[in-house]
Amino acid sequence: MDRRQKVTIKDVARKAGCGIATASRVLNKSGPASAEARERVEMAARELGFSFSALGRALQGGRSMTIGCLVPSLANPVFAEAVQGVQETLKGTGYQLLIASSNYDGEADNEAIATLAAKEVDGLIVTMVAPERSAALKQARQRGLPVSLMFHDPIDGFLTAHVDNFEAAREVARQFADRGHRHTAFLALRFSTSDRSRNRYAGFHAECRARDMFDPTLIELDEADANTPELLAAILAAQEGLTAIFASNDFLAIAVQKAARLMGESVPRDLSVVGFDGIEIGRLLDVPLATIETAPDAMGRQAAQTLLDMMQGRPGAQRPPLPFDFRVGATLGRPRTESRDDDQVRPRPPSVHSLKTDLKQG
Amino acid sequence: MDRRQKVTIKDVARKAGCGIATASRVLNKSGPASAEARERVEMAARELGFSFSALGRALQGGRSMTIGCLVPSLANPVFAEAVQGVQETLKGTGYQLLIASSNYDGEADNEAIATLAAKEVDGLIVTMVAPERSAALKQARQRGLPVSLMFHDPIDGFLTAHVDNFEAAREVARQFADRGHRHTAFLALRFSTSDRSRNRYAGFHAECRARDMFDPTLIELDEADANTPELLAAILAAQEGLTAIFASNDFLAIAVQKAARLMGESVPRDLSVVGFDGIEIGRLLDVPLATIETAPDAMGRQAAQTLLDMMQGRPGAQRPPLPFDFRVGATLGRPRTESRDDDQVRPRPPSVHSLKTDLKQG
DNA sequence: ATCACTTGTGGAAACGTTTCCAATTCGACT
């Protein structure tokens, strides 16, 4: 019962009464063989239910036809969709995907890369905490492993499929400014483990300055869970004069809406909210979410295509960032108390940076 | 540059001036070695940056330490979360996940299974269109490959991690009945490729009958995309007297809410909606979604654990279904025109089965 | 009948491991 009996090409050859080499040639159509031999080998293979072992092939051929993929988490639909995009592009190429996830842990990132490399993957598609500082990734590249990045902004020496987070965030600031918002906040999750988030903040911050708005307050959450809205409500209640929030992803943006509801405030009358990513569900909401719409699956497809090119020896250059769209939802409006045209330079209030929410650990 | 120079144990042995066997023993701590030899080998390995090739190991040891996983799509958060759960359970066991997705295509299912088997995975965790009819899966099992199912209701000869779809759907019907609904519909996506969906319909249908409600109308969509709400609105407009809809997943349920809004109807005053799955975002909605709450990650964890048990020779028995919860949201209410207690048996209206929406192909 | 080809064929090496087993060394005991 439990005996895992493998049928090898040796068995086929024996049954067909020929040498291994001949069987291999027939089954791979890779060399000459008499009609009669072909017939016998094919028959034998069919009867035995033979199929090649990718292991033996990989060992001998030096190519495993496997691609390693590392993402922070599949529970985040953005990454899940990207991986799906990778799968689509790989479909039909014969490559399989070995997937690891690090749960946003830089240490786990390194281990995962090492493990994937040990499995002799032919290439790596990666989103990690800090690719530019990963020893394991560096070593993999030194060994000649092609690496393609996803989501990360361009890093020296790497090719990446990305959107211009800085620019996109500036766009959000512009939209806020155009509607008269001056006092805003940037809401992020796990700021320290995401260069994307940091770049969005940087862009948002820069444009706010350029538009003579207050520096945005930085609100950082450690974790998102069921009571995130309550937590947010508490934090927001402590902020005075805030009229608009830019959330680093759509999930957070939706949580902000919920928080506003809990506080008895109305979106966008009392508070404007803009998200990032453009997940499908945002559209379906009662009050459709204003957001930066990106295409994670396209990101995955591009990263995969880049990798395929590298593996075929066509190095390719860094592609321009993928386009994003500002989706005008219904969560963005004018602030209730319009700024009264007193354009004289006012002192900026001290910006509350890194308002860490360690209420839980405390 | 491009030279992929592998450091093998042979290189280590040569540099350490000893035999391969000794090097192997030292590096694996699997046998005796003099302190001096140990020292030299470890030094050599470090200097060369040696790491084992999982390929050679797998070939020799007969175990690849890789597990194959097949799901319909990672773009569906339910499956993505389940895979995440699998990853969590596998973390620390040394097993890696080779992931394939079929895009709900039964043919692709078979190919994927065959490919995974060819890669010599040590076990299979699978959600597919029709496991009971898959030739490839059958063959894999005959070869002694342990197989663990996710999401599927129990099938003879397989172990599966699941929720009781039939019972859960009955619960929905009960909730409808308790509030006085009699004329309901069941909304599904790709009915033909999902036994889960079919079982939910069956349970819903059965309980509707038991409660003397009308047979639920079956509404089936081929695909969900951006204009699903419009499509739904058109379909719903044609249904008379409908007071409640059971959607086969939360995404569809949210689309129904949007459709109702498009039609100028109010949820739950004019139409009650209940979903299935219990995705996190449903909670955050303006009108929190009533739904059957399941735990996809727990499903993944259980499936993985079952597989680990099988691989360790502990066969284990089919576990009971994982619990589900009826989440009382705000999308479920009493129908506007309360059924006037005329309990005489009324003829049921012909139920519109398989109202296929091939508006697009047509 | 010999030669030079073409065609078909199978032995064997190589890929990177692990592990069995025989051989070597060494100290200790008779």
Place this chain on the structure above:
DNA sequence: AGTCGAATTGGAAACGTTTCCACAAGTGAT
């Protein structure tokens, strides 16, 4: 000094492929 056992050690086989190469057999031309 000679024998014995324990502790180390390394050669070689095996895992399932592919492919190089040499060999056999057949074919047509000289």
